[in-house]
Amino acid sequence: MTSGTITDGPALRDPHTPDSRIGHGADYLHAEHTLRSWFFTTDHKRIALLYLASITAFFVIGAVTAGLVRLALVVPDGQVFTNDTYNKLFTIHGVVMVWFFLIPSIPATFGNFLIPLMIGARDLAFPKLNLASWYVFMTGALFTLASVVLGGVDTGWTFYTPLSTAFSNTWVVPALIGVTIVGFSSILTGLNFVVTIHTMRAPGMTWFRLPIFVWTHYATSLIFLLATPVITVALVLLIAERAFHIGVFDPAYGGDPVLFQHLFWFYSHPAVYIMVLPGMGVISEIVPAFAQKKLFGYKFVAYAAIGLASVTFFVWGHHMFVNGQSDFASLAFSVLSFAVAVPSAVKVYNWTATIHKGSLKLDTPMLYAMGYIGLFVLGGLTGLYLATLAINQHVHATYFVVAHFHYIMVGGTVLAFLGGLHFWWPKITGRMYIEAWGRISAFLIFIGFNVTFFPQFILGYLGMPRRYHVYPPEFQFLNILSSAGSTILAVGYIFPMVYLVYSIWFGKRAPANPWDARGLEWTVSSPPPAHNFVTEPVAPKVPYDYPIQAQETGRHHS
Amino acid sequence: MFGTHDERRILWRHMREPVLTAGALLAMLGINVALGATLPFPHVWIVELIVAGAMVVTILLFSMEVRHDPPLVKLFACIGFFWVGILFTMTLVDYLSRG
Amino acid sequence: MSAGASDSAVGVELVSHFATVEQQKHAAVLGMWAWLLTELLLFAGLFLTALVLRIIHPEAVQEAARHLKFWIGATNTVVLIGSSLTMSGAIQLSRLGWQRGMVRFMLATAALGTLFLVLKGYEYYADYQEHMMPFLSDRPYELKDSPPSRLFVNLYYVATGLHGLHLMTGITILLVMTWQASRAGFLTRHQNRIEIFGLYWHFIDLIWILAFPTLYVLNR
Numbered sequence: 118m119t120s121g122t123i124t125d126g127p128a129l130r131d132p133h134t135p136d137s138r139i140g141h142g143a144d145y146l147h148a149e150h151t152l153r154s155w156f157f158t159t160d161h162k163r164i165a166l167l168y169l170a171s172i173t174a175f176f177v178i179g180a181v182t183a184g185l186v187r188l189a190l191v192v193p194d195g196q197v198f199t200n201d202t203y204n205k206l207f208t209i210h211g212v213v214m215v216w217f218f219l220i221p222s223i224p225a226t227f228g229n230f231l232i233p234l235m236i237g238a239r240d241l242a243f244p245k246l247n248l249a250s251w252y253v254f255m256t257g258a259l260f261t262l263a264s265v266v267l268g269g270v271d272t273g274w275t276f277y278t279p280l281s282t283a284f285s286n287t288w289v290v291p292a293l294i295g296v297t298i299v300g301f302s303s304i305l306t307g308l309n310f311v312v313t314i315h316t317m318r319a320p321g322m323t324w325f326r327l328p329i330f331v332w333t334h335y336a337t338s339l340i341f342l343l344a345t346p347v348i349t350v351a352l353v354l355l356i357a358e359r360a361f362h363i364g365v366f367d368p369a370y371g372g373d374p375v376l377f378q379h380l381f382w383f384y385s386h387p388a389v390y391i392m393v394l395p396g397m398g399v400i401s402e403i404v405p406a407f408a409q410k411k412l413f414g415y416k417f418v419a420y421a422a423i424g425l426a427s428v429t430f431f432v433w434g435h436h437m438f439v440n441g442q443s444d445f446a447s448l449a450f451s452v453l454s455f456a457v458a459v460p461s462a463v464k465v466y467n468w469t470a471t472i473h474k475g476s477l478k479l480d481t482p483m484l485y486a487m488g489y490i491g492l493f494v495l496g497g498l499t500g501l502y503l504a505t506l507a508i509n510q511h512v513h514a515t516y517f518v519v520a521h522f523h524y525i526m527v528g529g530t531v532l533a534f535l536g537g538l539h540f541w542w543p544k545i546t547g548r549m550y551i552e553a554w555g556r557i558s559a560f561l562i563f564i565g566f567n568v569t570f571f572p573q574f575i576l577g578y579l580g581m582p583r584r585y586h587v588y589p590p591e592f593q594f595l596n597i598l599s600s601a602g603s604t605i606l607a608v609g610y611i612f613p614m615v616y617l618v619y620s621i622w623f624g625k626r627a628p629a630n631p632w633d634a635r636g637l638e639w640t641v642s643s644p645p646p647a648h649n650f651v652t653e654p655v656a657p658k659v660p661y662d663y664p665i666q667a668q669e670t671g672r673h674h675s
Numbered sequence: 676m677f678g679t680h681d682e683r684r685i686l687w688r689h690m691r692e693p694v695l696t697a698g699a700l701l702a703m704l705g706i707n708v709a710l711g712a713t714l715p716f717p718h719v720w721i722v723e724l725i726v727a728g729a730m731v732v733t734i735l736l737f738s739m740e741v742r743h744d745p746p747l748v749k750l751f752a753c754i755g756f757f758w759v760g761i762l763f764t765m766t767l768v769d770y771l772s773r774g
Numbered sequence: 775m776s777a778g779a780s781d782s783a784v785g786v787e788l789v790s791h792f793a794t795v796e797q798q799k800h801a802a803v804l805g806m807w808a809w810l811l812t813e814l815l816l817f818a819g820l821f822l823t824a825l826v827l828r829i830i831h832p833e834a835v836q837e838a839a840r841h842l843k844f845w846i847g848a849t850n851t852v853v854l855i856g857s858s859l860t861m862s863g864a865i866q867l868s869r870l871g872w873q874r875g876m877v878r879f880m881l882a883t884a885a886l887g888t889l890f891l892v893l894k895g896y897e898y899y900a901d902y903q904e905h906m907m908p909f910l911s912d913r914p915y916e917l918k919d920s921p922p923s924r925l926f927v928n929l930y931y932v933a934t935g936l937h938g939l940h941l942m943t944g945i946t947i948l949l950v951m952t953w954q955a956s957r958a959g960f961l962t963r964h965q966n967r968i969e970i971f972g973l974y975w976h977f978i979d980l981i982w983i984l985a986f987p988t989l990y991v992l993n994r
Binding site: 685686689690692693694696697700701704707708710711712714720723724727730731734735738739744745747748751752754755756758759762763766767770771 | 807810814822844848866869983984992993
Binding site: 347431442446449 | 747754755758761762765766768769770772773774
């Protein structure tokens with residue numbers, strides 16, 4: 118970490134040049150106009166937009182089903198939908214949100230768009246593979262979507278055996294095939310990122326000059342590569358089980374359903390960090406920019422990303438405390454789970470220390486970032502409750518768990534996604550959105566989120582199990598409160614969809630660096646030229662070279 | 676097809692290592708097959724496992740030429756096996772301690 | 775020139791988004807290794823399942839393993855080791871620029887790969903004859919007194935089937951590449967493709983080197 122000195126030198130570059138390129142042609146959005154130039158593009162920036170459009174559509178589907186689930190839970194007697202319909206609704210919500218929104222969300226959009234720009238490369242290492250991964254993603258996702266919407270699946274997103282193999286009479290096999298295919302898209306994206314970050318960095322762009330965003334995406338990509346194949350094989354065995362009754366997970370022949378859970382969570386617990394780490398990268402870019410202060414403890418934040426990606430592979434059994442694994446295994450997994458808190462806390466403390474005595478601008482991206490930090494702390498700390506064997510016995514498979522992971526997934530990933538969307542929107546589209554609307558929707562989402570999910574902690578603690586729509590009448594008040602919150606949340610989501618789309622045509626033209634931020638992506642015009650860098654990119658001497666350095670007061674910042 | 680004496684000499688110089696590698700692999704396979712066919716002593720699987728491991732290392736180092744690769748590729752070659760170790764160890768923590 | 779050496783140098787053509795050929799080659803090698811990591815973890819899930827079955831049902835697994843065609847498996851391992859040797863030969867000759875010899879080695883590799891699949895097919899046929907296909911619901915199963923043995927036998931089909939699929943993919947790619955590589959100028963532009971594919975081929979070999987003891991030998 119740096120000492121208390123201040124760099125007196127000029128900011129890396131004048132933030133307001135070069136000017137907008139809209140109307141000058143040659144930027145990546147206007148280089149070509151045909152449909153073909155979009156659907157067969159190998160430009161990482163255009164592929165990022167293909168992903169952005171697709172995952173937004175999936176998010177809407179997931180959100181609508183969540184709304185229907187909340188609607189069903191307004192009354193305690195389960196009269197809104199049949200049991201079957203309710204089971205299918207929460208399965209659609211889980212499958213779509215986890216597999217088709219959260220996992221690709223930040224890596225496939227911002228990661229694709231920004232990694233080459235941030236490291237000073239012309240493109241990812243394998244541009245054709247990048248396009249292929251989008252097609253693979255869409256094939257698998259639409260296949261599964263068709264099966265869960267038209268046919269319906271009632272197993273939940275986890276596809277637990279023996280429910281998914283022996284008891285469910287729904288379209289499990291097609292849904293599984295689609296999810297398996299989507300896994301290959303993750304692998305290809307991760308492979309591309311790993312190779313790109315290793316081999317494509319501009320001259321002088323050493324590892325410790327990389328933005329944390331790149332570090333967290335590197336860590337995420339490692340998880341993509343090392344975890345995804347294990348769930349692929351688990352799903353293949355599940356498909357074989359349903360199609361041929363191979364029996365490996367079937368107790369009737371002496372198979373072990375818990376083995377599926379081991380294979381499933383070897384991927385799906387690290388997958389939590391596929392969803393969380395990229396968000397952490399986004400926050401690590403936003404916070405220094407809006408505090409105008411160097412990121413506190415850069416190396417610790419970078420190492421914490423790799424630390425999280427490694428430790429996360431040792432803790433999956435904490436999902437299985439009551440599912441028949443041995444007591445000794447539960448104990449081991451419980452102890453190891455506490456280790457995850459360390460790198461997570463390192464990051465939170467470092468963001469907080471970055472904000473401390475910074476020159477704060479509370480623009481929309483920063484509002485999302487601060488919301489993220491608060492909600493991530495709550496989600497993370499309740500995770501420690503759940504990792505404790507005794508407390509887990511009490512709250513396992515209740516709404517406490519639901520609330521916990523929504524604080525991480527929505528309070529964390531979705532807020533980071535929206536924060537990043539607002540932060541890089543001017544760079545991606547070349548247009549500014551209307552700031553006031555951005556702030557209003559950030560507040561609505563924060564309030565709506567807490568009203569929706571905080572009551573669920575209480576519900577879970579009181580004993581309301583997840584995945585049931587019939588519940589004791591005394592839980593009705595908290596459920597109504599939660600459902601009411603979800604309507605606020607919905608409004609908060611609808612606003613950005615309207616004003617961001619509006620800005621594409623009517624927004625003010627964006628300068629190259631509207632936030633006075635550091636990083637190579639802000640040195641190119643908005644939107645960037647088709648080949649990213651018109652002149653050779655020059656790597657910064659230090660990352661996050663903001664006016665205020667660590668441990669300094671705000672007196673001297675320019 | 677490799678007409679001249681010189682060409683045969685060059686060919687042998689380049690093929691020596693692959694041929695020796697294949698020979699070593701066949702020899703190790705021979706050991707494992709013999710052990711598997713005769714089962715000479717209890718817990719022979721330990722020896723078989725070690726021989727199989729040696730075959731894997733031989734393929735990595737010689738056939739795939741990891742020996743000559745830069746450290747980064749060496750790391751990539753190892754990291755997968757390390758992660759397989761995590762998968763096996765943590766799963767066996769459960770299965771070996773079930774009552 | 776009888777081995778087909780061409781006068782032009784062996785090399786790789788630069789693709790525009792890379793700065794140097796070195797960078798491009800390094801990226802290709804690293805990319806293949808990253809892919810092989812995922813292949814290893816994929817098969818590891820199956821090997822782990824085999825191990826777990828062995829732990830929870832030792833006798834049934836042993837009984838099932840003794841019904842596998844041990845000698846066909848061993849022969850197939852020899853075949854694959856041979857194909858690795860010819861693949862190494864193709865790589866060596868591609869570095870020398872001896873195009874015709876390289877193509878012959880590639881064809882030999884594809885032939886050995888195909889021989890493996892033929893032997894595997896025969897093995898499946900023999901298994902079928904001996905009623906060792908418990909996943910066929912309308913065919914009696916040889917070891918019906920030992921239900922857990924079904925699990926191991928079925929797993930054997932999943933694991934060898936998945937390996938066979940990889941081998942078939944490998945042979946297809948190899949044949950297409952052989953066709954491309956037989957044309958003039960290939961080695962001056964795409965020599966590294968031979969090396970990259972070689973990594974994949976050796977790794978499929980490596981997976982079998984693990985699968986053979988796991989399925990056939992260790993559980994006898």
